[in-house]
Amino acid sequence: MTYHIPSEENIQNALVNIFKKIHIVNSQKELKKLVTNELKTKNKNYGVSGKRLRNIAIQTDFIKLDIHSREGDPKKILSKCPVCDSSLNRVKNLTIWGGEVTIEFRCLKCGYWTGKKKRIPSRYIFHFIKK
Numbered sequence: 056m057t058y059h060i061p062s063e064e065n066i067q068n069a070l071v072n073i074f075k076k077i078h079i080v081n082s083q084k085e086l087k088k089l090v091t092n093e094l095k096t097k098n099k100n101y102g103v104s105g106k107r108l109r110n111i112a113i114q115t116d117f118i119k120l121d122i123h124s125r126e127g128d129p130k131k132i133l134s135k136c137p138v139c140d141s142s143l144n145r146v147k148n149l150t151i152w153g154g155e156v157t158i159e160f161r162c163l164k165c166g167y168w169t170g171k172k173k174r175i176p177s178r179y180i181f182h183f184i185k186k
């Protein structure tokens with residue numbers, strides 16, 4: 056069985072159809088199953104990676120991502136958002152001695168944030184949001 060690569064538009068349309076019926080999808084794996092089922096035709100099967108699917112879902116205006124995570128290594132340097140690959144915003148705080156200290160990193164695109172103990176995303180929940 057060969058898998059076809061769906062276009063971004065195909066995936067967006069599939070997401071629209073799915074979230075008309077279901078308002079919460081509890082994992083990326085489940086969403087992937089729903090989308091590939093939605094795209095499937097009589098003689099074509101589609102394959103989409105979880106990461107690609109997640110990024111397309113983030114870009115829609117009707118899906119909100121809930122990121123569950125576990126604690127990671129405080130020494131790890133994050134150069135990009137581990138969820139959507141966007142650049143992270145440093146949220147700085149002034150110390151009582153007048154210096155600056157970075158306390159948090161935030162992603163403005165998907166809502167991921169982390170403090171000193173780098174949060175490692177472990178599960179994604181997709182919510183339907185009304186426009």
Ligand SMILES: [Zn+2]
Pocket residue numbers: 136137138139140141162163164165166167
């Ligand atoms: Zn992000």
